[in-house]
Each structure stands twice: as C-alpha cells, then as structure tokens.
Amino acid sequence: MIIRLFKTNQVTGLVFLLIFQVLIYLNAFLHRLILIDRPIHSALFEQIPWLPITYPWLSALISFIFVLLQALWFNYFIYSVNILGRLTYLPAFFYILIATVFPENLYLSPGLLANFFLLAGMMGLWQIAHAKQLPRPVFFTAIAFSLASLIYSPVLILLPWFFLALFTFARSQFRIVLVGLIGWFLPYFYTSIAYLFFTDISVFFHDFFIAPFGLPDYRLNLGIIEYMICVWLFGLFIASFYHYLHTTHFYKVVQKRSLRIWGMMLLLLVISAAFYNYLQLSHILLLSFPLATFFSTYFLHIKKYWVADLLTIFIISCLFVLQFSYF
Template sequence: MIGQFRSLNFINLFVLFFLVYILRIGLYVQLPESINTGFSEVGNRLLISQSDTIFTPFTNVTLAAIVVFIQALLFNRIVNTFNIIGKSTFLPALVYIVSSSVFTPFLFLSPPLICNFFLLFMVYRILAPSKDMAFITTMFDLGMVTAIGTIFYFPFIGMILILWLALLIFRPFNWREWIAVILGFCTIIFFLGVYYFWNDKLAAFYAIWRPLTSAFPIFVRIQLQDYIVLLPIAIGLLLGFYHLRENFFKSFVQVRKTFQLLFFIFIIAAFTFYLKPDYRINHFHLAVIPVSALLAYYFLQANKKWFYEPLFLCIIGFVVYFQFV
C-alpha cells in the first residue's frame, strides 16, 4: 500500500475515501447509544443553549470521517506545496487518515478535530512566502485564528506560542510582528467580552480563563492497554526521526525549519491537555499533524519494503482491532 501512495495517482483519492470508512468499521458495527462530543461547551461559551447530542451517533461518525478526509487532502497539499518530505506523494494524506483514527474517541466529530482546520491554516500561512509588511498582517490574522480556535476548544490557546516560535524560527526579529499576534488575538477576545457584557454575563467571561491558573498535573493516570495501539506508530516515529536526523543537514533550510516548527506543535499539543478540566483523549487530535508529517517522511525514505509495508498494515490492523475489544 505504501508503494501505491508514493506517487500522485488519481485513483489514490478513491482508496483514501474508502480507507476512511474502513478504519471506522468497528464503530459502525457497534455504534454507541449517544456521544458526548464536547460541542455543548462551545455553545455555552457563545451563550447558546446546545445539547451534546445534536447529531445521532451514525451522523456524527460519518461527518467526522468526511472532515478527516478533507483535512487529509489539505494536509497533503501543504506538504507537497512546500516540499516538506522531499517529493510530491499521497503519503501525507494516507498517514493523516490513519493517525486520525488511532483511538476510538478520535473517530467522533469533536472540537479538537475542527481545530485542526485552524492549525492547518496556520501552518500554511506561516510557510507561505510573504513580504515584511504582509507578514505583520499574517501574524495579526493568525492571532485572530488562534482566538477563534480557543473559543472552539480552550487548550488551543497554547498555539499562540507556536506563532511566536514560528517568528523565532523563520523570521529576523521584528517587534511589530510579535505585537501583531497579541493584537489579533485580543481583537476577537475583545468582541467576545463585549458580547458577554451585553448579555450581562461578564463573570462568565472571566471564568473562561480560569483554566490558565491550573497547575500542571504531576501524575497522569494512563491505562497502558489503551495505548498498545500506539506501539507500531511509535516505531514508525522513531525510524522517521532516525532518517530525519541522517538527512537533516542535507535538506533545504526551509524544510529543516518546518520540521522544527512541527516539533514544537507536537510539544504544545501534548502539554496543553491540562487546560481542560475534564481532559479527554481526543485532545491529542492536535498532535496528528506533526505525527503524520514525520511518519510520511519515514515511509517515503524507507527502502526495506519487507519491513515498512507490514508495519503500516500492522498500524491499520491495530486501529481496527481495538475498536472491537
């Protein structure tokens, strides 16, 4: 399968669409009676009364599959446009779809999944070439995007650090660009605050930011059997890191900087879970983009077919199997 997706073959689009639903077959067979997706929090934040069961389980899973498929194509376009892995292929889309299906909660439509649209847009705008004055505008826009993403899913506020890290990695220091990030973010938050004020809910507006005062947890309870599915992915990531290290200084400067940015996205996505009091595993949807980039890099660089093909099939097998157990 990896060999098939190493080329830009139009038929791969149909295979990808089919694969999205194959990876959800266990869920379609055993649909839950109801799904608590977390969208009620978005409604509460916008002072709109909304139930978490706005969609039936079947509709929710189907819409999530369509969203993942669209995001995979967008991610694939970004990777190919900026030559991140060294060749134009459908591997990024393939790996993105698989990575977005690792855990059963990933298969539902949820705020973190929607926030990946914002994150993809941010990565694209950061990598897209622009002139100095235009980049100030870009940072202002991305500050607003981060604020909108924060309204959808509060831990997304951590991505404001990504914008500053991107400035450190890609740009010479320009204080206007750094300030533009804050101004863009505060613009959306200001209008949100005015909206709360008009509705006489200013105390609720202050409560939105309370998680920022939470202490980082020292202990996190982990059920190891729930994470066995990550074993083949971890192997792929380690091998991808090995190949990246081998070729790091042979790559274009832009590619090296891009992988540094993706690394920081992974770190921030991994460590902002504590900003949500009722933490759910679907938070780690935010880490799918950097994980997919590194896995795609490995599967493109790997030359031992007898190993990388079974490894990928093992990942798919684990994903489907653990939906039934």
C-alpha cells in the same frame, strides 16, 4: 505496498484513501467508540448538546467529511510547498492515520473543528518563514491560532510556541510580536462583545477564563468589557503614533485589516440589538464603539490619520464617562 497504492495516480489514490477511512470509521462503530460521552474542553461550545449524544450516525458522517477535507487540505499544502517532493495522496493518508488515532476526531467535536484553524495557522507559519513583509501573515496566522484556542481550549498550550516561532522568523522585531498579540486577542475581544447579548459579563468571565482551566469559582461584578474596549482602542491610538515615527504599514495592517474583518459582524450585532427589548442602551453603545473605530479607518485612504486619532480619543473619553453613567 500501501505507500505504492497512494503514489499511483490521482484517482486510484483517492479511492484507496476513501476505502481506508471508511474501514477506520466502521471499526470505531463496531467497538462503540463514537458513542462514548467525553468532556468538551471548549469555551464556546460548553453548553451546547453535541450530536454524539443524540445523533451519533450524523455526527460520525460529519466527522468523516471534515477529516477527509482536512487531509486533502494538508495534502495540498505539502504538495504546494514541495516538502516531500511530488506525491499524490500519501500525506493525506498519514494525516487520516494519525487523526483517527484520537477518538475525539471520530465524531463532531470542538477539537475536530479547531483542526481547520490549526492547519491554516500551520500554513501561515510557513508563509512567515518565507515572507518579505511580515505584519500581514503574522496577523492572520495569530487570528487562526486564536480561533482554534477559542473553539478548543487546550490549543492555548501552543501560545508560547507560536511566539517563539515569531521571534525566530521575525528576528525578534517587537513590532511583529505586537501584531501577533493583537491578532491573538481579536477573536476573544469580539466574542466577548457578542457574548454580552446573551449573558452578563461576570458569567462570561467565569465561562471563558475560570471554568476551562479548573480555577476556583468566583464571580466578578466589574465592567470588564468596557475596560477591554478601552485598552484595545488605546492600543490603536499608540499604534497610530508609531506609524508617524516609522515608514511602515503597521498602523494600516492593525487597524484597517483587523477591524474590516470583524466590522461587518459587529454591524449585524448592532442591527439585531434593535429587535431585543431587554437590551440596555449601554449594550448597544458598547457595540457601536468598535464600529466607530472601524468606520474611521476609511480616513486612511486620504491619509488623514489625525481624524481617526481624534475619533479614537473621543471614543476613549466616552468609555470613561460610561463607567459612571446610568442607563
């Protein structure tokens, strides 16, 4: 009977979907499930006082809207790929039914926010399975799963399954797997650069890699951020040589697409650095290196790859000089 209600028409199905979700949230409030304080497994939001503690009604309202949007997005995806035939809101009904089984989805939480990127990653995997040119969908799908794991740490358990899917869909092409690795690494890389504004790199290493997994508490006083940038730029340099040896768009996808997405964010960070007196010159320089590589991608339009390569070599050399310089 319930399934028939959701298969009648668009308006009736949406009305019953809203009524069903309202009843679930009212039941959660009656049993005070939303007011229970639970641990937050998130690298980004570990220190943020979440709304369930201070404003539970507002948190539940935001959660209600987010779950509904995710259900409608999932419903659109199922309908667009024609997995279950022509349905109305039946996939959305099952999404809400399953999502609200977990109390963490009944209030604003990192897991609920990560679900948006998991849905985007799921759609990306479907595109990978049917795409003729794989680098671009693989790259953006890896970014989606990486952002989900950055927001909600337990999503990292999907990392081996993601690359298993890549080996299945991409016919074990090393180039595709490398694009996926770079896409997964990018959000962590640029988040670490942004994190440099607010704390020291040893605190970043502890908060992002030690505390979420319960590892022994120790601090490293190394310039990890510099080495991460060096490895990333060196990878771009190697990728450019790969472009010379193969008639593919691998270098263009990896360098141009990735750095164009995050380049504007880094530009804002560098501009904002001018308003903070406590920042050292080395901080601003470190932020300018990815920007320099980002601007070098515009040489791709006139096919002067050697200019971007020379600039990359210059940046890598400056990084090694920074290791022994005092500001």
